[in-house]
Amino acid sequence: MKLVVNGQPHEVDAPADMPLLWVLRDLIGLTGTKFGCGMAQCGACTVHLDGQPIRSCVMPAVAAAGKAITTIEGLSKDGTHPVQRAWQETDVVQCGYCQSGQIMSAAALLAQKPQPSDADIDTAMAGNLCRCGTYQRIRSAVHRAAELAKEGGGHVA
Amino acid sequence: MWREDMKRSDIAMHAETPSPPNPPLEREGLKGDGLERRRFLKNSALAAGGLVIACFMPVAVRRALAEGAPATKAPVSPNAFIRIAPDNSVTILLKHSEMGQGVWTSLPMVVAEELGCDWSTVRVEHAPAAPEYAHTAFGLQMTGGSTSTWESFDQLRTAGAMARTLLIAAAAAKLGVNAVECRAEKGHVVHGKRRIRYGDVADAAAKLPMPADVKLKEAKDWTIIGKPTRRLDSLAKTTGTAEFGIDVKRPDMLVAVVARAPVFGAKLRTFDATKAKAVAGVVDVVQVPSGVAVLAKHFWAAKKGRDALVLDWDEGAFASVTTASLREEYRRRAATAGTPAKVAGDVESALKAAGNVVEGVYEVPFLAHAPMEPLNCTVAIGADGCDVWTGTQFQGVDQMNVAKALGIKPEQVRIHTTFLGGGFGRRANPASDFIAEAVQVAKASKRTVKVVWTREDDIHGGYYRPMWTSRLRAALDKDGKPTAWSHTIVGQSIIEGTPFASAMIKDGIDATSVEGAADSPYLAAIPAHRVDLHSPTSPVTVLWWRSVGHSHTAFVVESFVDECAHAAKQDPLAYRRALLPKDARERRALDLAADKFGWGNPLPDGHAAGLAVHQSFDSYVAQIAEVSVADGKVRVHRVVCAIDCGPVVNPLTVEAQMQSGIAYGLSAALHGELTLKSGRIEQSNFHDYVALRLPEMPKVEVHIVPSTDKMGGCGEPGTPPIAPAVGNALFALTGKRLRSLPFRVA
Numbered sequence: 001m002k003l004v005v006n007g008q009p010h011e012v013d014a015p016a017d018m019p020l021l022w023v024l025r026d027l028i029g030l031t032g033t034k035f036g037c038g039m040a041q042c043g044a045c046t047v048h049l050d051g052q053p054i055r056s057c058v059m060p061a062v063a064a065a066g067k068a069i070t071t072i073e074g075l076s077k078d079g080t081h082p083v084q085r086a087w088q089e090t091d092v093v094q095c096g097y098c099q100s101g102q103i104m105s106a107a108a109l110l111a112q113k114p115q116p117s118d119a120d121i122d123t124a125m126a127g128n129l130c131r132c133g134t135y136q137r138i139r140s141a142v143h144r145a146a147e148l149a150k151e152g153g154g155h156v157a
Numbered sequence: 158m159w160r161e162d163m164k165r166s167d168i169a170m171h172a173e174t175p176s177p178p179n180p181p182l183e184r185e186g187l188k189g190d191g192l193e194r195r196r197f198l199k200n201s202a203l204a205a206g207g208l209v210i211a212c213f214m215p216v217a218v219r220r221a222l223a224e225g226a227p228a229t230k231a232p233v234s235p236n237a238f239i240r241i242a243p244d245n246s247v248t249i250l251l252k253h254s255e256m257g258q259g260v261w262t263s264l265p266m267v268v269a270e271e272l273g274c275d276w277s278t279v280r281v282e283h284a285p286a287a288p289e290y291a292h293t294a295f296g297l298q299m300t301g302g303s304t305s306t307w308e309s310f311d312q313l314r315t316a317g318a319m320a321r322t323l324l325i326a327a328a329a330a331k332l333g334v335n336a337v338e339c340r341a342e343k344g345h346v347v348h349g350k351r352r353i354r355y356g357d358v359a360d361a362a363a364k365l366p367m368p369a370d371v372k373l374k375e376a377k378d379w380t381i382i383g384k385p386t387r388r389l390d391s392l393a394k395t396t397g398t399a400e401f402g403i404d405v406k407r408p409d410m411l412v413a414v415v416a417r418a419p420v421f422g423a424k425l426r427t428f429d430a431t432k433a434k435a436v437a438g439v440v441d442v443v444q445v446p447s448g449v450a451v452l453a454k455h456f457w458a459a460k461k462g463r464d465a466l467v468l469d470w471d472e473g474a475f476a477s478v479t480t481a482s483l484r485e486e487y488r489r490r491a492a493t494a495g496t497p498a499k500v501a502g503d504v505e506s507a508l509k510a511a512g513n514v515v516e517g518v519y520e521v522p523f524l525a526h527a528p529m530e531p532l533n534c535t536v537a538i539g540a541d542g543c544d545v546w547t548g549t550q551f552q553g554v555d556q557m558n559v560a561k562a563l564g565i566k567p568e569q570v571r572i573h574t575t576f577l578g579g580g581f582g583r584r585a586n587p588a589s590d591f592i593a594e595a596v597q598v599a600k601a602s603k604r605t606v607k608v609v610w611t612r613e614d615d616i617h618g619g620y621y622r623p624m625w626t627s628r629l630r631a632a633l634d635k636d637g638k639p640t641a642w643s644h645t646i647v648g649q650s651i652i653e654g655t656p657f658a659s660a661m662i663k664d665g666i667d668a669t670s671v672e673g674a675a676d677s678p679y680l681a682a683i684p685a686h687r688v689d690l691h692s693p694t695s696p697v698t699v700l701w702w703r704s705v706g707h708s709h710t711a712f713v714v715e716s717f718v719d720e721c722a723h724a725a726k727q728d729p730l731a732y733r734r735a736l737l738p739k740d741a742r743e744r745r746a747l748d749l750a751a752d753k754f755g756w757g758n759p760l761p762d763g764h765a766a767g768l769a770v771h772q773s774f775d776s777y778v779a780q781i782a783e784v785s786v787a788d789g790k791v792r793v794h795r796v797v798c799a800i801d802c803g804p805v806v807n808p809l810t811v812e813a814q815m816q817s818g819i820a821y822g823l824s825a826a827l828h829g830e831l832t833l834k835s836g837r838i839e840q841s842n843f844h845d846y847v848a849l850r851l852p853e854m855p856k857v858e859v860h861i862v863p864s865t866d867k868m869g870g871c872g873e874p875g876t877p878p879i880a881p882a883v884g885n886a887l888f889a890l891t892g893k894r895l896r897s898l899p900f901r902v903a
Contacts, residue, residue, distance in 0.1 A: 015437055018457045026412070026455035031404035032397015034578070035456075036529050037612045041843035044529060072397035079396040088391045091809055094817060095257030096394030097401060097529040097578030122852035129843060131529050131579050132257045133820020135854035137813070 001065050005030065006074025012061070020064050021045045021056040024071060032072040032100050036129065043128030046101035047071050053108035055127075072100035075107060082152060083107045086145035094132035102128045106142050115146050237289055238268060238316045241324075245344055245356030247274045249281050252290035252309070254300040254550050255390060256528075256577035256584070257817070258872040259810035262388045266806055267310060270381040271317030271373065273341030274355065281389055286552035286572035297553030301585045301701070303774035303870020306806055310868065311373075318371035320362075327362035328353040376804065376865070385809045390576070402548040402575045403609060405535045410605045411440055412456045413598050414463040414614075417448040420472040420836035421619065422696030425449070432465040442466070443601035447590075450598040456609055475696045476836040480624075483833065484520065486693070487626035487647045491518060495645050495689035496665040499675040502685030507641030511632030515724045519629070519713045520897040523831040523838075524622040525846060526702055530578020531615050534595035535607040542569030543599075547592060548577030550585035554656075558589035562596050581821070582701040586620060587655035590698075613841045621831060622702030623649040625709040627674075629717045632685075637725020637732070641685040644674055648709070649699045650692045666690055669701065673710030673773060673877065678743055679718060679736045697833075703821055704873040707773040711877030712826075712884070712898065715769035719885040720894060729768060729885065730756055742801045743770045745862050746779035750799035753860050754781040763787075764794065767885025769878040775869030776802035777862075780819070782855070782882040784890060789903030791827055793855040793883055798875065800861055803868035811871050812859040818875020819857055824849040826880035828899050 003010045005028060012027045019038075024030045024047070033056060036044030040055035047056045048070040075081045079088070083106045093099050102125065109116055109124035116124070121142050130138070240248040249268050255261040261281050269276055284290050290298045293308045321341050328346035329336035331353065338348055345352045376382075393399035418425070430442040433451050438458025443450050451462035508514060535546040543563055549555055552574065556567040563570075577584055586592075595608040610618065625648035632641040650667040652658050661668055666675075667690075675688040702708055722732035730751055737744050747770045750756075760766060763785045770779040783795040798815045805811055828847035832839045840846040880898060887902065888894050895901070 015457070022455060022457040025404075026457070029406070030397075031400075031406075034401075034529070035403065035531065035609075037843050039612075039842055039844065042529065042612075076396075079392050084395045087395045088387070091387050091391065091813070093257075093388065093391055093394040094259070094813060095255075095529065095577060095579045096390065096399050097576075099394050100397045103395060125851045127850075129529065129848055129850065131527060131581070131821065131824075131848060133817040133823075133849065133854070134813075135820065135849075135851040136816050136857055138851065139854075 001062055003028075003061065003065060003069060004067070005069045006071060014061055016060065016062055018061055019057050020047070020059045020061040020069070023061040024056065030071050030073050034097055034100055036098065036101075041129070042098070042101075043105060044098050044101040046104040046128065048104060048108060051108070051111060053105050072104060075103065081107065082148040083110065083141075083145040085148055086141040090137050090141035090144055092134050092137040092141050094134055098128060098130045102130065102138055106138070106145060109142065110146055110149060114149060116142060238313060239272065239320050241320070241355050241359040243356045243359060245278060245354045247272070247279050247344070247355070249279060250284040251281055252284045252298060253305045254283065254548065254574055254577055254580070254584075256300070256548070256550065256580035258305070258814060259388060259807065260300070260305050261390045262386060263306060263807040263810050264309060264313060265389065266381045266386055267306075267313040268317040270379055271314045271321060273321050273343070275344040276381065278344060279389065283574040286556050286570070286574070291553060299553055299585060300550045300580070301582065303776070303872040303874060305872075306870065307775070307868040314373050315371060318373055319368055322368045322371050323362040323365050324355050324358055326365055327358040331358060331361065382806050383804070383808070386807050387809065399576050401530050401578045402535065402546060403530055403533045403578070405546040405575065405607060407535060407537055407546070407605050407607075410535065410607055411452040411454065411602075412459045413450045413452045413606050413608045414456070414459040414611065415445070415448050415450045415594065415598070415608060416463050416466050416468055417614065417618065419470060419617075420476045421698070422475045423470040423472045426469040426471050428469065429467040432467065433462040436462040436465055441602050441604070443598060445594060445597040445601055447594045447597070450602070450608070452598070452602055452604060452606060459609070460611065472836060473696075478836050479834050480522070480832040483624065483695075484626070487520075487624070488518065490647045490691040490693065491626045491628040491645050493645075495647070495691040497687065497689045498666045498671040499680065499686065499688040501680070501687075502641070504641045504643045504685045504687040507685040508630055508632045508643065511634075511640060513633040513724060515631045515633065515717070515720050517629050517717055517720060517894070517896050519627040519716065521625050521709045521712065522829070522898065523624045523697065524702055524825055524829050525616050525831060526579075526581040526583035526622075527615060527843075527846060527848065528577070528579025528581055528583055531612055532583070532591040532610040532618070533607060534592045535605070536595045536599040537605040538563065538596070538599050542571060543596065544571045544573065545592060545596070546573045546575060547595075548575050548580070548584060549592065550577070550580050550582075551589065554587060555589045555592050558593050559596050562593050563600065581703040582705070583620060586700060587657060590620065612843065616831070616841050616846050617838050619698035620700035621697065622708055623651065623699040627709070627713040629713065631717070631721050633721060633725055637721070637727055638735070639679075639683045639721055642680065642683045643686070644688045644713070645691070646671060646674060646688070647691040647693065649695055649697070651699045651701055651705070653692065653694070665692075667692060669706045671710070672706040673771065674706075674714055677714050678738065678741055678772065679714070681738060682736045703818070704773055704876040707771065707873070707877040708825070711769065711771040711773070712880040715771060715878065715881030716884050716894070716896065719767070719881070719888065723888070728757075733770065742777040742864075742866060743772060743779070745864075746770055746777045746799045746801050749860050749862055750779040750781050750797050753799065753858060754797040756781065765886050765890035767882050767887070767889055769881035769885060771874075771877045773874045773877050775867060776800055776871060776874040777869075778815070778874045778878050780878040780882040782879065782886045784883055784886040786887070786890065786902050791883065791887065791900055791902055793823060793853070796855045796857045796879065796882070798857060798859050800859070800871065800874065801864045801866065802861070802871050802874070803864050803866045805861055808861060811861055814871040815859040815875040816857045818873065819879045820849050820854060822876040822879035823853070823855075823883070826883050826898055826900060827853070830899055
């Protein structure tokens with residue numbers, strides 16, 4: 001099957017039921033997207049499909065064929081996407097394992113709602129678990145990312 | 158009996174057979190970091206090619222353990238922590254594992270304070286596994302017990318100071334001036350207007366003899382220690398480039414998923430792999446001591462293959478056990494006196510004579526650690542030893558367990574520590590379960606293999622925080638002051654059956670089962686007291702879980718003290734203050750938290766507050782929680798947290814770890830529970846083993862008590878007080894005392 005990931009075309013030989021997560025990680029070698037639960041409960045595997053956040057652990061890769069897939073590696077070239085910068089400034093990460101998914105969910109939220117309220121953040125980020133409990137700094141960092149994006153001309157996607 | 162020195166010395170004497178120092182390792186086929194590290198070690202031995210500090214540290218803080226135990230000869234080995242390259246870059250070798258707690262930043266800060274380098278040039282790598290990196294108190298390379306900062310604080314400052322001294326000496330010689338006229342400044346040696354980069358004299362410095370003595374800076378002169386400093390691993394962890402164990406890829410590597418016993422203690426009779434082998438991508442199926450492993454080209458094929466195995470298990474006697482039957486047994490035991498851990502006076506007589514007796518039975522369930530990164534381990538066995546890539550907290554123990562499994566020497570086990578996607582104690586296993594199993598799979602299949610656990614494997618995989626039952630009774634005098642206190646604890650020992658048993662279990666008491674109860678600061682004011690213990694055994698494997706024994710004792714003791722305060726018709730804060738010794742650090746933490754919270758001030762309608770204070774890992778943490786209940790659900794709005802952990806290296810880390818400990822403890826207080834039915838764990842993934850989510854996170858305010866007292870830890874001490882603080886708030890709100898976790902208000 002043919003997939004376009006972060007703008008790059010890939011031809012992969014994968015069984016029809018293979019989730020996009022494992023195609024990305026084991027066949028294409030993009031390991032920034034993480035496995036946490038395998039049943040869309042934790043959000044560690046969140047990527048964008050045509051700009052929408054999806055849980056790649058339960059989406060068969062074939063369903064993503066022909067669509068634009070964006071992973072954490074494709075969010076920016078050098079870690080300077082407003083959400084990444086806000087995460088760095090706010091010192092959000094701890095173990096860091098869930099953060100690719102958190103950042104992808106936050107980036108999708110800001111693309112939809114450039115100035116999200118706390119309630120918007122609660123709704124958009126509720127599907128992303130963090131066992132280190134970085135939630136409070138995530139909340140601050142999403143607001144900070146909104147400011148950074150505004151300063152930078154409003155582009156977050 | 159409880160002894161004060163048991164906390165830090167518990168694992169200490171366990172290097173019964175200290176491994177000889179690693180010889181310089183030079184192997185083919187290693188690139189990048191691996192080769193760099195090996196070069197570094199070799200350089201360390203040869204003292205050439207850039208400055209490498211071989212820091213000879215006596216194991217000064219290692220404390221003698223049992224009376225009569227043979228005195229151990231602490232091997233004096235070089236500890237290598239700093240590499241300064243000719244390009245002026247500074248690399249700090251981290252002997253601890255970064256699992257979120259922030260040592261990747263805070264420990265380099267300690268080195269840099271003395272080294273005088275430019276902080277912006279500091280890079281960090283996990284050190285290899287080697288005796289040089291043994292924990293100064295425990296004698297084995299490991300990360301746990303909230304010890305990393307205090308145990309290496311002097312060692313790392315000394316290493317930094319030695320490096321600075323040598324660099325200054327080398328630069329002074331080059332300039333033809335006296336070293337005392339030179340100073341260090343941001344990676345340069347400065348003499349008058351002349352500046353020499355560290356990198357330019359690193360080679361020369363490496364050839365100088367080690368300074369016999371170095372003077373460390375006084376605290377008032379610190380410019381890095383104590384300053385809020387952002388993490389050095391943020392860029393890697395926000396761009397998906399940080400390498401966790403699950404991301405490791407080796408040449409010709411296969412991925413394996415293992416079918417393990419469905420019931421604790423079950424034995425495999427037979428299995429049929431026909432269907433598994435028919436799954437596209439499956440390469441091999443091998444039996445190992447823990448079950449049957451399916452090896453495939455990628456995870457998905459391995460998992461499908463594993464799920465297609467037909468397995469016939471002899472489930473054994475445990476298959477009839479349920480949580481209800483276990484709880485009944487524990488309650489029965491709790492009604493009888495156990496093995497004494499701490500005794501003073503005649504408790505039973507005092508209870509009989511008292512007019513006002515308070516009594517309660519408390520229960521907490523089995524809990525999985527459930528780190529976000531499922532367990533995994535990559536193994537390649539070669540002619541000269543074994544390479545292991547994984548996120549582990551227990552390199553020193555893992556080396557021994559892998560060596561034993563393969564019949565090789567510990568120094569032939571080369572552990573490449575990756576970032577850990579959470580640890581919480583699960584990745585510090587005395588049996589090295591997930592590592593030893595991967596070694597068995599590699600050995601049986603003769604392949605390089607990465608074993609990956611699914612979330613279900615993790616939740617079902619044992620090594621839980623034990624289930625505990627506590628029965629408490631207190632006699633109060635006419636002023637409400639306790640005159641007798643009886644606490645009987647029932648729960649499995651996490652130490653029994655491990656190599657640490659002889660050191661950590663004394664007179665029938667596993668110190669980790671009673672910590673936080675037998676050494677409760679309230680006991681000093683209670684003339685008759687008794688804390689005793691029943692340690693039933695079971696096939697369910699158990700392990701330390703963030704804050705270990707304190708994860709249950711803080712809940713029990715701090716809730717029960719609240720019960721006593723209520724029975725005495727006294728304010729919970731005033732009641733605790735009166736019981737605590739005047740100079741108790743708990744009081745300082747309580748007072749600061751109460752002040753910042755505004756204890757006693759009116760709260761919004763439908764809200765109530767509760768407090769708790771608890772010492773663990775030598776840090777004193779008080780928390781006040783503001784709660785409400787709506788639609789049968791507990792809502793924690795705000796938590797004010799005060800910590801006295803002694804001198805602070807990085808306040809941002811302390812704040813983060815208090816938030817983290819509170820979130821972890823709230824997950825357990827509000828949701829976490831594993832239950833048994835037919836000897837099986839009923840939960841399987843995050844839909845039924847529920848963890849705290851972002852909308853439930855309270856606003857946490859962290860306040861640090863200014864303190865020059867003994868330095869404690871901060872990875873764990875934030876966890877214990879939150880459950881009792883919330884429970885006490887719920888009592889204040891509803892008048893109903895909740896004595897079991899997770900809290901159910903519906």
